[in-house]
Amino acid sequence: MNVKMEKQSEQKQTTHQLTMVQAVSDAMKTMLEIDDTTLLLGEDIGKNGGVFRATEGLQELFGEDRVVDTPLSEAGIVGTAVGLAVNGFKPVVEMQFMGFVYPAYDQIMTHVSRLRMKTMGRFSVPMVIRTPYGAGIRAPEIHSDSAETIFTHMPGIKVVCPATPYDAKGLLIAAIEDPDPVIFMEPMRSYRAQREEVPTGKYTVEIGKGEKIQEGTDVTIIAWGAMVPVAMQAAKQAEERGMSCEVLDLKTLYPLDRDLIAESVQKTGRAVIVHEAHGTGGLGNDILSVINDTSFLYLRAPIERVTGFDVPVPFFALEEHYLPSPKRILQSIEKVVHF
Amino acid sequence: MEEHFPMKKIMDDQGNLIDSSYANDIDEDLVKKLYYHMSRIRLFDRKAISLQRQGRIGTYPPFEGQEASQVGSALALDTDDWLFPTYRDHGAMLTFGSEMTRTFLYWNGRAEGCVPPEGKNIFPAAVPIATQIPHAVGAAWAEKRKGTKNIAIAYFGDGATSEGDFHEGLNFASVFQTPTILFNQNNGYAISVPIEKQMHSKTIAQKGLAYDIPSVRIDGNDVFAVYFETKKAVERARAGEGPSLIEAVTWRTGAHTTADDPSKYRPVGQGDNVVHPIERLENYMKNNDFWDETWIAKMEAELTQEVESALEAMEEYPPAKPEDLFDHVFTNPPSQLVEQKESYLDLIGRE
Numbered sequence: 001m002n003v004k005m006e007k008q009s010e011q012k013q014t015t016h017q018l019t020m021v022q023a024v025s026d027a028m029k030t031m032l033e034i035d036d037t038t039l040l041l042g043e044d045i046g047k048n049g050g051v052f053r054a055t056e057g058l059q060e061l062f063g064e065d066r067v068v069d070t071p072l073s074e075a076g077i078v079g080t081a082v083g084l085a086v087n088g089f090k091p092v093v094e095m096q097f098m099g100f101v102y103p104a105y106d107q108i109m110t111h112v113s114r115l116r117m118k119t120m121g122r123f124s125v126p127m128v129i130r131t132p133y134g135a136g137i138r139a140p141e142i143h144s145d146s147a148e149t150i151f152t153h154m155p156g157i158k159v160v161c162p163a164t165p166y167d168a169k170g171l172l173i174a175a176i177e178d179p180d181p182v183i184f185m186e187p188m189r190s191y192r193a194q195r196e197e198v199p200t201g202k203y204t205v206e207i208g209k210g211e212k213i214q215e216g217t218d219v220t221i222i223a224w225g226a227m228v229p230v231a232m233q234a235a236k237q238a239e240e241r242g243m244s245c246e247v248l249d250l251k252t253l254y255p256l257d258r259d260l261i262a263e264s265v266q267k268t269g270r271a272v273i274v275h276e277a278h279g280t281g282g283l284g285n286d287i288l289s290v291i292n293d294t295s296f297l298y299l300r301a302p303i304e305r306v307t308g309f310d311v312p313v314p315f316f317a318l319e320e321h322y323l324p325s326p327k328r329i330l331q332s333i334e335k336v337v338h339f
Numbered sequence: 340m341e342e343h344f345p346m347k348k349i350m351d352d353q354g355n356l357i358d359s360s361y362a363n364d365i366d367e368d369l370v371k372k373l374y375y376h377m378s379r380i381r382l383f384d385r386k387a388i389s390l391q392r393q394g395r396i397g398t399y400p401p402f403e404g405q406e407a408s409q410v411g412s413a414l415a416l417d418t419d420d421w422l423f424p425t426y427r428d429h430g431a432m433l434t435f436g437s438e439m440t441r442t443f444l445y446w447n448g449r450a451e452g453c454v455p456p457e458g459k460n461i462f463p464a465a466v467p468i469a470t471q472i473p474h475a476v477g478a479a480w481a482e483k484r485k486g487t488k489n490i491a492i493a494y495f496g497d498g499a500t501s502e503g504d505f506h507e508g509l510n511f512a513s514v515f516q517t518p519t520i521l522f523n524q525n526n527g528y529a530i531s532v533p534i535e536k537q538m539h540s541k542t543i544a545q546k547g548l549a550y551d552i553p554s555v556r557i558d559g560n561d562v563f564a565v566y567f568e569t570k571k572a573v574e575r576a577r578a579g580e581g582p583s584l585i586e587a588v589t590w591r592t593g594a595h596t597t598a599d600d601p602s603k604y605r606p607v608g609q610g611d612n613v614v615h616p617i618e619r620l621e622n623y624m625k626n627n628d629f630w631d632e633t634w635i636a637k638m639e640a641e642l643t644q645e646v647e648s649a650l651e652a653m654e655e656y657p658p659a660k661p662e663d664l665f666d667h668v669f670t671n672p673p674s675q676l677v678e679q680k681e682s683y684l685d686l687i688g689r690e
């Protein structure tokens with residue numbers, strides 16, 4: 001134990017180059033080492049190391065009791081995780097793809113989200129539900145959904161969605177340490193898109209805080225997860241046309257970083273919100289109401305939303321038409337700037 | 340439990356008939372039909388794998404090793420019956436009448452691949468595990484209400500029996516005594532999870548017992564066992580005697596999908612002793628003087644031609660249209676959806 005602790009504090013100084021999926025894995029490894037009550041549950045996460053290799057090698061290190069290959073049952077996984085969570089464990093469960101979380105909807109909606117409230121704090125559910133989400137990798141049907149608003153709409157649950165390896169590790173550790181349930185969405189399109197220096201050992205990124213990732217003056221572009229690089233691309237193209245974009249990476253989808261949004265929109269007076277989930281009932285509408293509540297009198301143009309269309313995520317031959325593109329975002333930037 | 344559900348076989352690995360009561364039912368026509376369809380879907384399957392490797396289609400889940408289960412069961416159906424497959428059952432779908440070009444299109448990310456030929460009751464392959472089981476029960480229930488003799492078959496894997504939809508579907512089938520065949524292909528694995536970790540039960544057939552559904556466990560690589568046991572279940576269903584569960588024990592020769600690496604989780608050598616179901620039927624044919632080299636060569640040439648032209652048709656298929664994102668969501672699309680479509684088409688420039 002002492003040896004391990006020593007090793008950790010020494011590791012704190014160092015960093016390593018990781019992809020996002022490696023950073024996610026590193027977060028789980030870090031927490032499995034530090035806290036014996038942490039355990040991982042999911043389909044194919046043990047011996048196979050997860051279909052995206054997010055749990056690669058963890059079963060070998062921590063054993064089959066802590067990195068558990070479960071039966072194929074999402075309701076079973078989340079339901080038993082509730083029991084484990086109220087009885088001393090910290091389950092970090094994997095839903096293999098976000099489109100396969102639906103069988104667990106009942107458990108999450110009727111129990112995970114409200115157990116704390118209905119027992120007046122006697123029971124809480126310190127659980128993390130990790131799930132790869134999003135389109136753009138030519139996956140088969142149902143493997144490409146982006147269902148965040150199902151969860152942002154559930155009171156009692158936090159929803160987190162990193163865009164970079166550094167944030168993925170820091171936010172996942174924060175989610176595991178959080179006393180309440182957290183949905184942790186992993187943009188699978190970004191899993192291996194980028195490597196970045198990630199500290200070894202434990203660190204956290206605060207849940208509920210977004211970040212201004214590019215400074216600008218004419219318009220605020222708001223995005224998260226897999227849409228962050230797309231928004232950045234659009235911002236660059238806008239820049240070339242003389243429009244200066246401020247880009248926000250929200251990182252947490254519930255609770256929203258209202259201060260960050262307000263501060264930026266009050267400066268630029270314009271906003272374009274980008275998300276790949278469908279527009280109707282999408283999180284863009286909540287962001288819009290944050291802007292309405294905090295910054296209405298600062299606005300110089302109506303707010304634009306660039307979202308997935310109000311259609312089921314299509315088979316992959318059409319996914320590029322479904323997903324917000326730099327072209328669509330640029331069109332909205334021009335619209336608000338030249339309003 | 341295993342003793343209550345002994346594995347039924349009609350022929351052994353060497354192609355010898357071990358249940359002679361079927362001797363008269365197995366004639367040359369039947370044998371050749373089974374052999375033809377198994378060869379056909381194997382050729383399709385192997386082609387699909389190589390297309391995926393060349394980047395000409397997307398991720399693909401091979402069914403090699405399960406040809407007897409898929410062909411034997413699909414050929415036991417009648418043309419107006421309903422078929423509810425999974426992503427791994429394109430062999431059964433092709434045998435029952437799906438178009439090969441559209442099957443390739445399906446794996447190339449095209450919704451066109453879900454559209455069955457006119458008049459054919461073939462559901463799109465279910466991707467969310469076990470969700471198709473209640474559908475098959477409902478479709479069969481409808482046939483019963485309408486007073487027809489048609490039945491529905493649901494295909495599903497060993498892993499699927501862990502999902503709630505499996506149990507809910509079985510219970511409904513049992514309560515409403517629907518003419519449904521619950522056809523399980525137990526290939527030993529759900530992606531990487533071996534059946535011993537998927538369930539503590541020794542068999543899948545025994546799960547039917549809880550619902551009072553007649554259930555059998557058969558050698559799913561013995562195409563005769565699959566064909567005749569499915570026939571029996573179909574006949575019972577048509578006669579108004581309700582649902583049946585068939586556990587066809589088989590083996591997935593290859594990976595879960597082309598994105599999977601079974602060497603990560605399968606012990607070396609596991610499955611090496613499994614005689615491929617087509618080879619087994621070949622053995623039978625040779626033992627019984629049905630092996631006709633000229634017929635085989637002609638058949639193989641025809642099948643190669645069929646697969647190649649289906650592939651060509653897939654590759655020459657008109658490209659997916661952005662309009663198709665919007666046009667089929669509703670019978671009458673709401674105005675907001677029409678606006679989304681119009682403004683998007685304007686942006687990308689109409690052809």
Ligand SMILES: Cc1ncc(C[n+]2csc(CCOP(=O)(O)OP(=O)(O)O)c2C)c(N)n1
Pocket residue numbers: 043072074096100103427466467468495496497498499500526528529530595
């Ligand atoms: C609800 C749901 N959860 C998870 C998955 C991911 N997944 C696809 S196939 C599969 C294993 C299925 O195993 P089995 O039922 O034995 O069928 P097989 O693939 O062996 O034919 C899993 C977990 C899914 N498609 N649907």
Ligand SMILES: [Mg+2]
Pocket residue numbers: 496497498524525526527528529530
């Ligand atoms: Mg299986």
